[in-house]
Amino acid sequence: MSDRTEDFDFPLPETLIAQEPARPRESARLLDVPQDGPFHDRHVSDLPSLLRAGDLLVANDTAVIRAQLHALRGEARIGITLDRILADGTWHVLVRNARRLRVSDILTFTGSPHTAEVLAREEGGGAVLRFSAEGSAFDAFLKDVGALALPPYIHRPHGPTAQDDKDYATIFAEHKGAVAAPTAGLHFTPSLLEAVDATGAERCTLTLHVGAGTFLPVRENDISKHHMHAERGIITQETADRINAMRQAGGRIIAVGTTSLRLLESAADETGRVHPFDAETSIFIRPGYKFRAVDMLMTNFHLPRSTLFMLVSAFAGTERMRAAYTHAVNSGYRFYSYGDACLLRCANPIDAQRISHQTTAHPTGAAGALS
Numbered sequence: 094m095s096d097r098t099e100d101f102d103f104p105l106p107e108t109l110i111a112q113e114p115a116r117p118r119e120s121a122r123l124l125d126v127p128q129d130g131p132f133h134d135r136h137v138s139d140l141p142s143l144l145r146a147g148d149l150l151v152a153n154d155t156a157v158i159r160a161q162l163h164a165l166r167g168e169a170r171i172g173i174t175l176d177r178i179l180a181d182g183t184w185h186v187l188v189r190n191a192r193r194l195r196v197s198d199i200l201t202f203t204g205s206p207h208t209a210e211v212l213a214r215e216e217g218g219g220a221v222l223r224f225s226a227e228g229s230a231f232d233a234f235l236k237d238v239g240a241l242a243l244p245p246y247i248h249r250p251h252g253p254t255a256q257d258d259k260d261y262a263t264i265f266a267e268h269k270g271a272v273a274a275p276t277a278g279l280h281f282t283p284s285l286l287e288a289v290d291a292t293g294a295e296r297c298t299l300t301l302h303v304g305a306g307t308f309l310p311v312r313e314n315d316i317s318k319h320h321m322h323a324e325r326g327i328i329t330q331e332t333a334d335r336i337n338a339m340r341q342a343g344g345r346i347i348a349v350g351t352t353s354l355r356l357l358e359s360a361a362d363e364t365g366r367v368h369p370f371d372a373e374t375s376i377f378i379r380p381g382y383k384f385r386a387v388d389m390l391m392t393n394f395h396l397p398r399s400t401l402f403m404l405v406s407a408f409a410g411t412e413r414m415r416a417a418y419t420h421a422v423n424s425g426y427r428f429y430s431y432g433d434a435c436l437l438r439c440a441n442p443i444d445a446q447r448i449s450h451q452t453t454a455h456p457t458g459a460a461g462a463l464s
Contacts, residue, residue, distance in 0.1 A: 098314045101406065102397045103418055109425065110246050111432035114260050119285045122426055122433040123391075126409060126417045128440065134424060137280045137434055138288075140391070146293025147344035149336060153275035153352045154298035156266035159239025160305065164200035164209065169193045171200060173209075173222075174242050175272060176305040177325055177373075183212060183223045187305045191218045202238045232269070242272050242305065244430050246396075260431065270302035270325065276393045276430040277350035295344075297335050300327040301352040301374075311398055316379060321400065323373040326356040330369045336386070337366055345388040351401050354378075354387050354408070361386035379403040380411050383441065390437045394421055394428040409437040 115121035123140065125133035135143075144150075160175035172189035179185055188194060191214065198211040200222070207230075213221040226234040241253040241261055249257070263278030264286070289296065306322025313319050336357070340346055348354035355378065360370035365385040377400060390408055395401035406414045417435060426433045 096316055098311050098316050098319075098398050101316075101399070101402050103402075103415070103422075105397055105422060105428060109422065109428050109432075111427035111429055112247060113256075114279060114431040115427075115433070118280050118282050121280050124417060124421055124424075124426060124433070124435040126413065126435055126437050128409075128413075128438045132417060132420050138285065140285070140436070141288040141292050141294075143436065144289060144292045144294040144347075145345075147339065147342060148292075148294040148347055149339040149344055150289065150294060150296045150347045150349055151332075151336065151353050151357065152263075152265045152278050152281070152296065152298050152349040153301050153303075153356075154263075154265040154267040155271040155275060155300050155302050155352075156269045157241065157261060157271045157274050158269050159235045159241055160272040161240040161242040162202065162235075162238060164202055166193060166198050166200055173200075174305045176219075176322065177302060178270065179221065182227060183221050186220050186222055188218050188220050191220060194220060202234075205234060205238050207234050244273065246429055247431065265298055267298070268300050268302075268327075270300075272305045273303040273307050274430065275301070275303060275350045275352040277353075277391050277434060279431070280434055281349075295335075295339065297332050299329075299332055299353060299356055301325070301356040303352055311400060316403065319377065319400065321375040321377045323375040324352075326359060326370055326372065326374050328356065328360050328367065328370040333360070333367045333369050340365070346386060347389040347391065348387045349391050351390070351392050351395075351404055354390055354392075354404070357386040358384065378407050380407045382407045384408065384439050388439055390439070391434055392437065393430065393432050393434050394418065394426060396429065405437060408439055410440045413440070 119138040121137045123135045123137045125135050162173040164171040164173055174187045176185045176187055194211050194214055196211055196214060200209040207224060207226045209222040209224045211220060212223055224231060241257055243249060243253050261274050263274060264281045265278050302325045304322050304324045311319050336346060348357060355376050357367060359374040359376045360367050367386050392405060
């Protein structure tokens with residue numbers, strides 16, 4: 094087990110970084126990674142053939158908001174990326190030119206009557222703002238003055254396009270509040286979901302509002318010193334009950350995306366039983382972590398030295414993922430948010446018979462997010 098960020102590096106030609114998604118979406122490639130043996134080059138449209146009755150796909154139904162804002166403090170331009178809504182309705186944000194801000198400053202936005210007050214500043218460019226708009230007025234405000242916070246590796250010299258508004262949204266999107274899309278979900282279409290349903294596999298959703306921290310690099314070479322930003326997650330009682338029942342019946346829990354996986358692991362107790370969850374999570378999954386709640390993971394290909402490559406290395410095995418990524422690079426798979434996907438098996442899946450019928454307290458009752 095490595096604690097060094099440099100051990101999760103790998104060469105990636107820039108030409109393999111996808112600048113737009115496959116069309117149609119399910120035509121994206123899918124690297125099937127069994128626990129051992131050869132890799133299988135497939136397409137996302139082949140996913141139903143890899144499922145069986147009793148499986149449960151768990152997807153993230155968060156919806157992306159226009160989280161990129163340009164504010165003015167007097168004549169000084171301030172770049173703002175919304176991160177997450179807090180319990181009192183204020184927003185934690187990441188700020189460019191943060192040194193120009195002072196507590197109690199009032200920020201204005203060109204073309205809008207709404208303002209934001211600076212309530213707090215943090216080291217590293219974080220801040221807390223209270224906007225003059227709330228609820229539906231805030232949604233309209235973001236639609237008027239906000240832009241998608243596309244990942245920096247998607248090159249849009251003139252800003253996100255109208256096509257990005259469509260492409261950077263999943264079929265599952267329902268609850269507003271994410272800065273970034275849960276990108277494994279971008280591959281799904283109505284026809285693919287129909288094919289999944291025809292296998293006898295079932296589906297459910299949870300909500301993890303992906304924050305701006307997902308774009309931040311790991312700056313420490315000692316990964317144990319890396320600080321994960323908190324993100325708001327919700328698993329309802331009904332969803333928790335379905336997950337536990339399916340697993341106890343011998344079905345496989347298949348997380349669609351690392352965001353779904355991280356929330357399931359945050360909500361699972363030591364026996365693997367998933368509990369209702371309504372709180373923030375800053376779980377950091379890296380090699381050495383013992384998985385409790387997930388048997389398989391469908392996910393896109395991630396950045397070198399990133400927490401998400403560390404996560405998939407923990408899930409399927411570090412050497413297995415090094416080999417899978419080498420195969421993907423050599424085979425021309427497309428990487429990152431608009432890229433291709435892989436299907437992974439947990440190296441040490443939990444035995445469904447270990448699930449306890451007892452309940453334990455898990456976080457509930459955190460502040461509501463946009464819906």
